[in-house]
Amino acid sequence: MPNACGGAAAPRDEAHLRRHGRASYVGPVPLDLEFVRAQFPAFDRPGNVGQSFFENAGGSFACRQTIDALHRFYTDTKVQPYADYATSKSAGEQMDRSRERWAEALGVASTEVVFGPSTSMNTYVLAAAFGGVLGAGDEVIVTNQDHEANTGAVRRMAEQNTCTMREWRTDPETGLLDIGRLESLLSPRTRLVTVPHASNIVGQENDIARITALAHGVGARVIVDGVSYAPHGFPDVAALDADVYLFSLYKTYSVHQGLMVVRNGLLDELPNQSHFFNASVPDKRLNPAGPDHAQVASAGAVLDYVVATHTHHGGAASDSLRVACERVGAMWREHEDALTPTLLDALRTRSDVRLIGPGSLGAVDGHRCPTIAFSPLTIEPATVQRRLVEHGVQTSYGDFYAVRVLNGVGVDAQRGVVRLSFVHYTTRADIDRAVDALDRVLA
Ligand SMILES: Cc1ncc(COP(=O)(O)O)c(C=O)c1O
Known part of the structure; x- marks a missing residue:
């Protein structure tokens, strides 16, 4: 069952277990990191041996199940x-199966799952589709906490269609969004709200279930960017009740595609963006690019990795994908949460850096993902990043296409920030290396 922030906590009651087809309940257990890392061939490649990978929010390593599936599709x-x-039949069946498995994993119908070239492309097409139904007098709420992908195209559409645009702004100190502020922006004329599940700079999870409930209360649709959340646990999208939930598979150990769930009848409400004769094909209506067959077919293989992790840790093979995702997500989170405070403490306690976002896991309402950005105050971010790399910390710096987020907290977006982002396959030794390198580099 999702926690208050829609996270992947362990299922709590029998009814929930029955709904998701759980055979037997085995709670989350500590993650066997040796098993986990053995599923990622990248760790053994010469370029990565002796290094610690902290660029996960840019793009994760792919699990071997993904790599094998792509290889099989291209070969066979x-x-x-x-x-x-x-x-040809087999190729089509693999694509259908991938879609069906993702639907089961996310708790939605397979007709609600749309694959596209990327999240940026998916939001671009989505904005064009909303442009066909919104007009003067309609209100659109956007945030300045979003990656540009989940705000730029919608803002442009709102301007072109002379909609009234309202900006839900972050706190200039903390970078957080206050839901009370959203309540004051919502009105019976609000038709659309866009919001991130977690910002790729601030890290804090937003309470999506509450946001969608408030927006639905005035009849508005909600688009949620889950790109920075999904690598830490595949959410129960139905429980969050977002009308659109997007994430990028290449950041979730899978192929380079965007996955977009479009729910609550919205897919039929929005005008078709594909060839006129595809109007009645759900997965084509919002993908004029056409599908990348191999990647769509291989997109579901990461769920084999989730199931393998589930059964390796004592879960039943007969459990549904949703159950496996919830339990494995809880184990990922437990592991990440054990590491995050060390890195946060190392940055929070320094006077020569400004940590962006919460300085602890649960300092404020909600939970923080381990996407940790900071602004070095006395050394250029470019220099800090280069020196971290020299110490074996694979990371980068820049605005991460979150220019509005940085502007919102008063950080020069051109100068940028350094970002250390990690996921469940990161080890305690990786964190220690990063902390040690930070000490040396910033000294
Ligand atoms: C939070 C967030 N949203 C959206 C995107 C855009 O995703 P894509 O690269 O699939 O277009 C990114 C990419 O970094 C991101 O971090």
């Missing part, structure tokens, strides 16, 4: 799918 079934010969 790389033809136009859905024709009536065996190789």
Whole structure:
């Protein structure tokens, strides 16, 4: 069952277990990191040996299940799918299965799952579709906590359609969004709200279930950018009740595609963006690019990794994908949460850096993801990043396409920030290396 912030906490009651087809309940246990890391071939590649990878919010390593699936598709079934010969049929079946498995994992219907080239492309098409139904007198609420992908195209659409745009702004000190402020911006004329599940700079999870309830209360639709949240646990999208939930598979150990869930009848309400004859095909209406067959077919393989993790840690193979995602997500989170405070403390206690976002896991209402950005005050971010790399910490710096977020907290976006982002396969030794390197680099 999702926690207050829609996170992947352990299921709590029997009814919930039955709904998600759980055979037997085995709670989360400590993550076997040796098993986990053995699923990621990248760790053994020469460029990565002896290094610690802290660029996960940019793009994660792919699990071997993903790599094998792509290789298999290109080797065995790389033809136009859905024709009536065996190789083509198999290609189409793999694509359908991938969609169905993701639907089960996210707790939605397979007709609600749309694959597209990236989240930026998905939001671009989505904004164009909203442009067909919104007009003067309609109000749109955007935030300055979003990555540009989940705000720029919607803002442009709102301007072009002469909608009234209201900006839900972050606190200039903390970078956090206050839900009380959203309540004051909502009105019976609000038609659309866009919001991140977690910012790729601030890290804090927003309470999406509450936000969608408030927005739905005035009849507005809600688009949620889950790109910075999903790598830490695949959410129960139905429970969050977002009308659109987006994330990028290449940041969740999978292929380079965007996954967009469009729910609550919205897919039929929005005008078709594809060829006119595809109007009645759910997964084509919002993907004029056409599907990347191999990547769509391989997109579900990361769920094999989740199931393997679930069963390796004592879970039943007969459990549903949703149950496996919840339990494995809880284990990922427990592991990350054991490491995050060390890194936060190392930055929070320094007077020569400004940590962006909460300085502890639960300092304020909610939970913080381990996407940790900071502004070095006396040394250029570019220099800090270069020196961290020299110490074996693979990271980068810049605005991370979150220019509005940085402007909102008074950080020069051109100068940028350094970002250390990690996930469940990160070890205590990686964290120690980063802390030690920070000490040396900033000294
Ligand atoms: C929070 C967030 N949203 C959206 C995006 C855009 O995703 P994509 O690269 O799939 O277009 C990113 C990419 O870094 C991101 O971090």
